[in-house]
Amino acid sequence: MAGDDAIPRRPVVWTIAGTDSGGGAGIHADTRALDAFGVHGACAVAAVTAQHSLAVTHVEPVSPAVLGAQLEALAADMPPDAIKTGLLASVENLRVVVAHVRRLRARFPDRAVPLVVDPVFGATTGASFADEALRVAYREELLPLATLATPNVAEARALVPSSQLLGPEPLARAWRAFGARAVVVTGGDSDRLAEEELEQLSTARLASRLAEIDSRAAWAHDWLDAEHGQRSRGWLASRRIETEHDHGTGCVFASAAAAAMAHGFVAADAVVLAKMATCEGLRNAYAAGGGAGPVAPRAGFATRLANLPVLNPLPDADSRFAFPAMPGHTRGLYAIVDSSAWVARVLAEGVRLVQLRVKEVPADLLVREIRAAVAIARAVGATLIVNDHWELALELGAHGVHLGQDDLAGADIDALHHAGLLLGISTHSYWEVCRARALRPSYIACGPIHATTLKQMPWIPQGDANLAYWCALLHDTPVVAIGGMDAARARDAMRAGAWAVAVVGAITRSEDPRAAIGLLQQATASVSRAAPGSLPAFARTTLDGSDTRRLA
Numbered sequence: 041m042a043g044d045d046a047i048p049r050r051p052v053v054w055t056i057a058g059t060d061s062g063g064g065a066g067i068h069a070d071t072r073a074l075d076a077f078g079v080h081g082a083c084a085v086a087a088v089t090a091q092h093s094l095a096v097t098h099v100e101p102v103s104p105a106v107l108g109a110q111l112e113a114l115a116a117d118m119p120p121d122a123i124k125t126g127l128l129a130s131v132e133n134l135r136v137v138v139a140h141v142r143r144l145r146a147r148f149p150d151r152a153v154p155l156v157v158d159p160v161f162g163a164t165t166g167a168s169f170a171d172e173a174l175r176v177a178y179r180e181e182l183l184p185l186a187t188l189a190t191p192n193v194a195e196a197r198a199l200v201p202s203s204q205l206l207g208p209e210p211l212a213r214a215w216r217a218f219g220a221r222a223v224v225v226t227g228g229d230s231d232r233l234a235e236e237e238l239e240q241l242s243t244a245r246l247a248s249r250l251a252e253i254d255s256r257a258a259w260a261h262d263w264l265d266a267e268h269g270q271r272s273r274g275w276l277a278s279r280r281i282e283t284e285h286d287h288g289t290g291c292v293f294a295s296a297a298a299a300a301m302a303h304g305f306v307a308a309d310a311v312v313l314a315k316m317a318t319c320e321g322l323r324n325a326y327a328a329g330g331g332a333g334p335v336a337p338r339a340g341f342a343t344r345l346a347n348l349p350v351l352n353p354l355p356d357a358d359s360r361f362a363f364p365a366m367p368g369h370t371r372g373l374y375a376i377v378d379s380s381a382w383v384a385r386v387l388a389e390g391v392r393l394v395q396l397r398v399k400e401v402p403a404d405l406l407v408r409e410i411r412a413a414v415a416i417a418r419a420v421g422a423t424l425i426v427n428d429h430w431e432l433a434l435e436l437g438a439h440g441v442h443l444g445q446d447d448l449a450g451a452d453i454d455a456l457h458h459a460g461l462l463l464g465i466s467t468h469s470y471w472e473v474c475r476a477r478a479l480r481p482s483y484i485a486c487g488p489i490h491a492t493t494l495k496q497m498p499w500i501p502q503g504d505a506n507l508a509y510w511c512a513l514l515h516d517t518p519v520v521a522i523g524g525m526d527a528a529r530a531r532d533a534m535r536a537g538a539w540a541v542a543v544v545g546a547i548t549r550s551e552d553p554r555a556a557i558g559l560l561q562q563a564t565a566s567v568s569r570a571a572p573g574s575l576p577a578f579a580r581t582t583l584d585g586s587d588t589r590r591l592a
């Protein structure tokens with residue numbers, strides 16, 4: 041049948057999993073998550089379970105022939121943009137899945153079908169679904185194909201010998217060594233006080249450690265270890281949602297990650313979106329039967345700030361003060377320049393927010409430049425932000441610091457905070473936004489909004505729709521738009537809700553910087569935000585997922 045051109049094709053996600061007669065977990069939970077992401081969910085039943093909200097009373101794997109027939113039927117007409125596996129229930133069924141994944145990847149070498157493996161070894165109600173042979177098959181045959189694996193701590197330990205005392209971090213490393221490209225160990229038990237620790241702590245330290253555990257208990261932690269290096273590794277934390285209805289949480293989380301990957305997101309971003317969908321699902325969970333009712337995610341989950349996790353919150357995240365608010369006069373044009381002479385030039389034209397971004401100059405010249413820029417800005421009551429060089433910014437009295445994601449690990453955030461400096465942080469993706477928000481900065485920069493020639497970056501330009509999305513989502517933090525800005529684009533960025541528009545080339549590479557600044561000032565002055573029309577349900581992906589989705 042011919043397709044309707046007016047209706048965009050939905051990505052297709054296959055869930056290969058078990059049925060749940062109680063409708064709480066397995067394929068039923070998967071389908072709810074896939075619907076919330078606007079993908080088409082197709083299913084292949086690997087096992088049938090008899091269960092309700094209190095117990096599993098029967099599990100029966102389907103025959104490999106029945107599973108194979110379902111997968112062949114799907115492959116013939118609706119090849120997947122991502123696959124999620126749940127309960128497989130037999131080694132033979134696992135091997136059918138492995139063969140189909142290999143075949144699909146060979147058939148679609150440019151599409152690199154992402155595979156999310158949710159290892160289901162037992163039910164929360166107590167039933168066991170896996171023996172040693174199946175666990176070995178997961179480790180040796182399925183995980184080497186996984187783009188993302190989503191074990192909880194108990195499942196992660198089940199595949200790692202002598203791991204009863206290991207926490208989520210080494211467990212995730214071990215699972216990556218089995219071949220999974222990214223791993224998220226859900227429900228990290230980092231809040232426990234180990235017996236050895238109890239013996240070693242002084243009474244005074246014990247009180248503060250218990251207080252810390254108490255405050256952490258209000259948060260749900262998952263350990264993320266993805267392929268984007270140190271920056272996308274760490275604790276993803278969300279405020280715990282109090283509900284007794286959590287049946288199918290793991291299925292929803294893994295299916296949500298697969299749906300996000302089908303939309304093109306890389307693993308780290310997919311995990312953030314999965315956590316948002318799961319939070320929303322827990323908020324909407326309801327009773328069905330006498331035990332834990334089903335988690336019920338809904339569309340719109342990614343537009344609610346309370347669902348956005350933070351990545352690597354500082355230990356005292358709850359009690360920390362935010363960095364200072366951006367002063368009112370900084371709204372509008374944000375000029376970024378590379379010398380104190382340029383600082384003087386843009387301030388003379390009336391710019392009131394300026395960043396000194398100096399790369400690769402001798403240390404003594406750098407000190408002279410920052411000192412001069414601080415003096416010039418202070419003289420006219422403008423706000424001077426120093427890029428990268430946070431120690432000099434502190435020492436020489438700048439108003440604030442701008443840090444990129446690579447700069448965060450080396451910076452003394454507490455020292456900047458105590459000194460009352462403004463803090464701005466660059467972001468380009470979901471997981472970077474989560475990392476920035478953990479520090480409660482004065483502003484979050486979103487970029488590149490348009491293609492820039494100033495520097496090479498892996499990021500796909502975000503466009504005004506993403507900018508409007510981020511401005512709406514991050515409603516408690518000013519958003520600075522950067523990348524490829526000129527006067528017309530700056531006006532659009534302000535209408536999308538930006539606090540300020542950061543500009544380099546359109547000023548410093550202009551033949552007539554004075555005129556260019558004038559146009560940019562006009563474009564950013566008193567522009568009111570457009571009435572929120574149809575905002576995207578979530579941001580468009582900013583990395584080419586196919587680079588990292590492809591597996592050998």
Ligand SMILES: Cc1ncc(COP(=O)(O)OP(=O)(O)O)c(N)n1
Nearest residue numbers: 427442443444445466485520522542
């Ligand atoms: C306002 C603003 N946004 C983003 C950047 C980029 O900072 P960073 O990621 O540290 O990259 P470099 O500027 O160091 O190349 C910025 N400087 N300002």
Ligand SMILES: Cc1nc(C(=O)O)sc1CCOP(=O)(O)O
Nearest residue numbers: 487488492494523524543544545
């Ligand atoms: C320095 C910088 N950072 C970006 C980011 O997205 O983080 S875009 C960018 C370049 C901005 O220069 P121009 O205004 O000339 O495009």
